[in-house]
Amino acid sequence: MKKLASVLALSCAFASVDALAWGHEGHRVVGSIAEKLIKGSNAEKQVQALLLPGETLESITNWADGAKGGVGYPAPTPEQAAYTAVNPKHEEYHYVNIPFQKAHYHDHEVGTSEHDIVKTLRQAIAVLQGKTDPDVNPHNFTRRQALLIVAHMVGDIHQPLHVGAAFLSKDGKFVVPNSRAEVDAVNIYESRGGNSLLLNNDKLSMLSKALIPGEDAPLPEGAKKWTTRPFHSYWDSTVVNYAMRRISTTTPHEFAQKVLGDPDKFRNCEICPVLPVNTTTDPTYWPYEWANDSLAVSKRAYDDVTPGQITPQVNKKGETYYTFSLEMGEKYPVPSSAIAKTQLIKGGYNLAAVLKAIWP
Template sequence: MKKLACVLALASVFAATNAHAWGNDGHRAVGAIADKLLKGTNAQKQLAAILFPGESLESIANWADCVKGNYCGPQTPEMVGYVEANPKHGTYHYTDVPYQHSHYEDGAPGAFEDDIVQTLKQAIAVLQGKADKDPSLNPHKFTKRQALMLLVHMTGDIHQPLHVGAAYVGKDGKFTIPKTHHDIDTVNIFDSRGGNNFLLDEGKVAAMDAAHIPGQPRPVKEGVPKALTKPFHSYWDTTVVDYAMRRSSTRTPDQFAQYVIDSKPVVAANSGEPTTWPYQWANDALAQSKLAYANVVPGPFQQQVSKKGETYYTWSLEVPQDYPVPSSALARTQLIKGGYNLAAVLTAIWP
């Protein structure tokens, strides 16, 4: 039991510090969809003036995650400068609104001043040129290039349901809804850290994969020990993207993007001024997070202590036996929305 507790603790800590919405392939797919939709437009011409030669929306889609460490390669001077100027950049990627809610509201429980909605608002204002006239719209002093790279990545992030809709657990072990920030006190209400502290049994996940998803899963990298558990957030970052691509008979982001374009999906149009669109995207993600948590049940919890001496809790998580089917369908829909909404906002900025 001690060995299992150690594995659970390590898995949770790793997930909490390295969670990337959609993973590499998912973000590249969002960028690739937008690249294809923008061909021949004025927006494409404007993008070319900001991007370096050879870059595309697909190729820069993971930049905002790559700045978190060296897993994409050595940090460039551009990355180092961004991180030094934005010490809280990790918080830009998500918000933690209780998934039972229907709307994101400024200052409400789970929302904060440096969350994904606020970051997207700033990035859009910078690219519109509004921040040049009103610096208060750009408190982090993003350059246009930084704003573009953040917009591309965060538009993907905000369409990942768990990056908006968060689950909180009461002391009775059931999902609950905090009414204020102070309610999340690790005594009566516990934070699941965006689902990172919910752990799926890896063996059960593999069995569900084999039973419901065509094709072969991506091979595990050599030298990486096989995990006993998979954080629920990680499942939504990467596993469902692999499922969505396999169910679409595609294996690469570009192939998936072309599959999407050829299928001519109907994506609801955004309304109003573009800086309000992140609110609309967050509200949609909240609706989808309810589907992501449908019939999902937290099990017994375990108290853990991080390397920094901080106490936190993890829960085993049970999902329906056919969960890969609805989760992969939802992931495919959200990836499509991400790509189409990214193209739409860039077109609105540069008609």
């Protein structure tokens, strides 16, 4: 298949900005779907009791990303600053880096940690269930913080690159490390969740014009036009934009209304057979199942992409890291945006399901 070639250039700052699963709009899609699915339930009442005036389930889905600050977000609020002060590893709560070739998430294997997204979600769900013993709640989350975390990270865990990670050999081949020690940046390199895999941004825009209806969103005023786009950023925001455009929606509310507005049509649509069924009645184990599902989806996300040349980069701290060019199949925006649509709906359904399980 003809490929979309990539060029090599990336700033450390750009990479850090784009480590936000589903971006702002995608998280609100998940929250909007869930908000509609819990309407009139006890879960809705319990959620409302933990919200501040003016907040909604949809609006709080970006709270955990806002706590990081950075471009696109206002300065963290006092509440967010207090949270990050006692959670110095909070940025690592949003993902797990399991080699995408693996079949399942297993504790203590390569890419997992005691504060990865699976462990963090389990803890937050337990707190909302009223389990606050130190062994269950080592980060001492409050009930409100637990809700803010669940509302955001149920979305995160359905973004395939926040679970399935690429590791590469120095000759640009995808490999599977068997231990953490093997990821030595000499023989095996981590892709930082796909942030070190670089697409040619102009060619991506040209390609999408032939495949995706509508126009690319204009750059915000004063924003810098980048020549490359990290593969992670593509999956955070670009595919969300494509998924919304393909069903003629422009806002999270419209997207949720579209997929939920006609129950009979939705029940018969192509996505319904793949909506996940949680196999245990204990919702603290559901994050394992969600991770396994996203890991399976990540294999499709890495299908029809080919890494290329390795290039050393130096960040603002003088530290060396490595990037790889990435070639994308010429039809890739179509299946990837279809996957994104499915994953966003799964996220909304699972957020509603876990809230209803916590508060039946």
